[in-house]
Amino acid sequence: MQGNPLRAADLRVHNQNIVLSIIHKAGKAGTSQSEVVQQTGLKAPTIFRIFSSLEEDGLIVPLQNAVEDTVAKKGRRPVLYVVSKHARYTIGLEFWAAFLSFGVFDFQGERVYSAMHPLGEDIHAQAVITLIVDEVNRVLFELGIEKQKVIGLGVAAPGQVDLAQKRVLYYPRIEGMKDIALCDELYERLGIPVWVHNNCSALALSEYRYGGYDHQGSMFTFLLRTGVNGAFVHDDHIYVNSLDQTIETGHIPINSDGPRCSCGTRGCLQAYLQDLDANSVQLRLALFEGLESKLQEGDVAAKRTIERAAGYLVVAMKILTRLFAPKAFLFVGCCESISQALCEQVQHLISEPDAFCTVPPRVFSAAYDPLLTQKGASDLVLQEFFR
Incomplete structure (x- = not known):
C-alpha cells in the first residue's frame, strides 16, 4: 500500500477546514448546511456535526432574517451561516524603499485599521523588521485583539521573494535586504504565523x-x-x-x-x-x-x-x-x-x-x-x- 492515509483526527480537521473555507467564501450572503453537502459530497450528519462544532467554537454564526430564492421542504427556509466577524483577524502589510503600509482585517475581510509610515532614506533591513514588529504589537494592543485570534501576517515585500524558503532574496534599495529570512525573524519576535510574497504579486x-x-x-x-x-x-x-x-x-x-x-x-x-x-x-x-x-x-x-x-x-x-x-x-x-x-x-x-x-x-x-x-x-x- 502506497502513501499514508489520513488519520481520523486529521481527516476531521481537513473536512472542517473545507467547510469553513466554503462558508468564508460565501461572504455576507452566507450558505446553508444543505448547500455545503452538495458542494463537498460529505454526508449530512457529518456536515451537521462540523457546523455545530464551528458554531460552538465561535467561528460561524447563523445569518438572521436570511432570504433565499429556494425554499426547503415543508416550507422552512434553510438557516444560512456566515463566519463570525470578530472570531479571527488577518494583517496585510507592504513595504518598499519609501513606505511601510499596514492594514488589519476582520474574518469577513473588512478593514478595521490602516496606516502608512514613511521610511528613512538610509534605513536598514533590520530597522524595517523592528518597525514591523513594533507596529503590529502596538496596533493589536490598541485594537484589543489577542494574538491567538490573528490567523497570520501577510508581508508583501519588495524584490525577489523565495516562497519555499520564506526569504527576501534581493532588494537593493534597502541596505541589508538580501537573503533575509523575513518570516522566521518576524515569527520569532511576534509569535504570529507569517507568510511573504512579492508586493507586486499581492497588488x-x-x-x-x-x-x-x-x-x-x-x-x-x-x-x-x-x-x-x-x-x-x-x-x-x-x-x-x-x-x-x-x-x-x-x-x-x-x-x-x-x-x-x-x-x-x-x-x-x-x-x-x-x-x-x-x-x-x-x-x-x-x-x-x-x-x-x-x-x-x-x-x-x-x-x-x-x-x-x-x-x-x-x-x-x-x-x-x-x-x-x-x-x-x-x-x-x-x-x-x-x-x-x-x-x-x-x-x-x-x-x-x-x-x-x-x-x-x-x-x-x-x-x-x-x-x-x-x-x-x-x-x-x-x-x-x-x-
Missing part, C-alpha cells in the same frame, strides 16, 4: 479580484514605482517560477548593450525606464511622477518620455505574451493620468496583431492604491490558512 491578486476589469481570468500587472516589476495572475493564482520564487519582470533584458542596471547586468527593462526619469529615482519618487502636470500642459518632452517608456514596456509585453499569453495587461503607476497615458500609447503600439498574438490583449490602467496591496497580502494569509 496584482487584489486588482485581479476586486479591480472590476474584464480580464477573462488572465491578467499581467506592471507596477511602476521607483523601479518596475510585474506579476501574472491566471485563474485566481499567482504565477511563480519552478524554484517557487517570484518573477522579476523589471529585470527582463530587452537589450544586452543597454544601460547598467542595479542588478549588475545591462539592458534590463527597469534600467531603461529609470534612465528616462533619473530625477524621480534620485528623489525616491515613483517613475514619471513629475510628469503629470507637464502632460496636462501638452509638454512635448513629457509626451516623448511616455512614448519611449511605452515602447520599452511593449518589448517586455511581447516576451511575456510569448511565454504566458495573458489575456489582459494592467499598468499601475503613481497616478491615473500617468497610467492612462502609458496605457493609451501601449494600445497604439500593439494594435497590429502578429503571428503569435492574433488577438491583442486588453490593456487597463490604474493608480497605485496601498489599500489594495494590504488586501492582497491579507488574502494570501487566508489562502494559506484554508489550503
Whole structure:
C-alpha cells in the first residue's frame, strides 16, 4: 500500500477546514448546511456535526432574517451561516524603499485599521523588521485583539521573494535586504504565523479580484514605482517560477548593450525606464511622477518620455505574451493620468496583431492604491490558512 492515509483526527480537521473555507467564501450572503453537502459530497450528519462544532467554537454564526430564492421542504427556509466577524483577524502589510503600509482585517475581510509610515532614506533591513514588529504589537494592543485570534501576517515585500524558503532574496534599495529570512525573524519576535510574497504579486491578486476589469481570468500587472516589476495572475493564482520564487519582470533584458542596471547586468527593462526619469529615482519618487502636470500642459518632452517608456514596456509585453499569453495587461503607476497615458500609447503600439498574438490583449490602467496591496497580502494569509 502506497502513501499514508489520513488519520481520523486529521481527516476531521481537513473536512472542517473545507467547510469553513466554503462558508468564508460565501461572504455576507452566507450558505446553508444543505448547500455545503452538495458542494463537498460529505454526508449530512457529518456536515451537521462540523457546523455545530464551528458554531460552538465561535467561528460561524447563523445569518438572521436570511432570504433565499429556494425554499426547503415543508416550507422552512434553510438557516444560512456566515463566519463570525470578530472570531479571527488577518494583517496585510507592504513595504518598499519609501513606505511601510499596514492594514488589519476582520474574518469577513473588512478593514478595521490602516496606516502608512514613511521610511528613512538610509534605513536598514533590520530597522524595517523592528518597525514591523513594533507596529503590529502596538496596533493589536490598541485594537484589543489577542494574538491567538490573528490567523497570520501577510508581508508583501519588495524584490525577489523565495516562497519555499520564506526569504527576501534581493532588494537593493534597502541596505541589508538580501537573503533575509523575513518570516522566521518576524515569527520569532511576534509569535504570529507569517507568510511573504512579492508586493507586486499581492497588488496584482487584489486588482485581479476586486479591480472590476474584464480580464477573462488572465491578467499581467506592471507596477511602476521607483523601479518596475510585474506579476501574472491566471485563474485566481499567482504565477511563480519552478524554484517557487517570484518573477522579476523589471529585470527582463530587452537589450544586452543597454544601460547598467542595479542588478549588475545591462539592458534590463527597469534600467531603461529609470534612465528616462533619473530625477524621480534620485528623489525616491515613483517613475514619471513629475510628469503629470507637464502632460496636462501638452509638454512635448513629457509626451516623448511616455512614448519611449511605452515602447520599452511593449518589448517586455511581447516576451511575456510569448511565454504566458495573458489575456489582459494592467499598468499601475503613481497616478491615473500617468497610467492612462502609458496605457493609451501601449494600445497604439500593439494594435497590429502578429503571428503569435492574433488577438491583442486588453490593456487597463490604474493608480497605485496601498489599500489594495494590504488586501492582497491579507488574502494570501487566508489562502494559506484554508489550503
